Amino acid sequence: MQFVLKGLSDRDDWAAGSSSGGATSWVDDICMRADSFEGFADVFETVLSRLAAASMTLKGTKCELLRERLDLLGFVVTPHGLMMQTPKLDEIMAKGIPNSAAEIKTFLGAVTFYRRFIPRLSLLSAPMTAVLKAADRAASKVGKRDHRGRFSYTLSDEEKESV
Template structure:
């Protein structure tokens, strides 16, 4: 209804981004900043988000970096896996070849998963380090304001090298396909994404921004600093062509949950949701259940005095080969 003519699909897409997405993005920006009580502060944050609104563009995008190599199988021959059986109602959406699964997400939509265990078994492991959790929280404990970003299907924004693409192959009843972006489930996915985000954040890392794989957080001691830091990181992510999920982002908060911990005014505690999950876990019935429970509880061992002594009775049932 705008009475405009477009010479190409690209021109139409640019128009849609500039005009038709504006109302949706404006609502998301207003909603993400409504908790900021100071009108001056609220406007400052809104100006930054609106100036970087392309970050919230729902159109799929890949970041502007060279395609990443993440699946080095050496001289191993290609592998083939039989399909999982699928119910009749899933036939139109369930892919087959390398084993696939459909996983229901919290919002009731379906996540397409591929069982890459056989591929992972022959993949040379990438030893690129992930940040230490204790060092991350040492940094965050000195801050007061936090912004947490959620990438929109973060792995799918990372281009995959042409050499690796055939190794991700799967097929439907009608055709054969392969990923052109980093798929979920491959053993080197976390290391690859960590390397990418470390490079993109650059000197900001450990100064006022951190990322544990695709969980990114900005932290500052004052609101004025946070405005500056937020602007810097938004600009960096925009220039890289990243896309964010606005519904899962938390902007300029004094309290947030990050990596299973609750952070408020620099004080770090275990996330109540995770603790309730542990408390509601049934008593371990098998060595495997005992092992899983101990590992889950061990994540919070610094908050549990004499954890080793308390966990010792369960450790006796954990196979020494684990």
């Protein structure tokens, strides 16, 4: 699909809402954008001719045309660009403050998905990342089990000197 639509639009420009028109695809989904109805008709005609040249078809029952708002891949696509989906944001907020390493990982994963909307995310998430690193260091000091299930612990150089 990406080769059929190549050159119709730059995905970053399109996502930011700065492209005057074009099409982009995600696996088997095509999304077209234009500033006017005439512009959309031009883009649509180009996409259809390229699909026909590649012996590809569209299924009419799955096509949604001339939408001003579209939920797509965790985002809301509007004429102004991408926005966060409100239910997803509410879900993140409803979970509250993470209390364990697993909850921190889940929270950071969800927040990182929307990183383009959160200025200075790495700075804001640094304390939680530090907690995860400390937890990983503590877990590695506890030791590991070998392939037979026996517990083993390797001393660091500092620990060897102190013994």
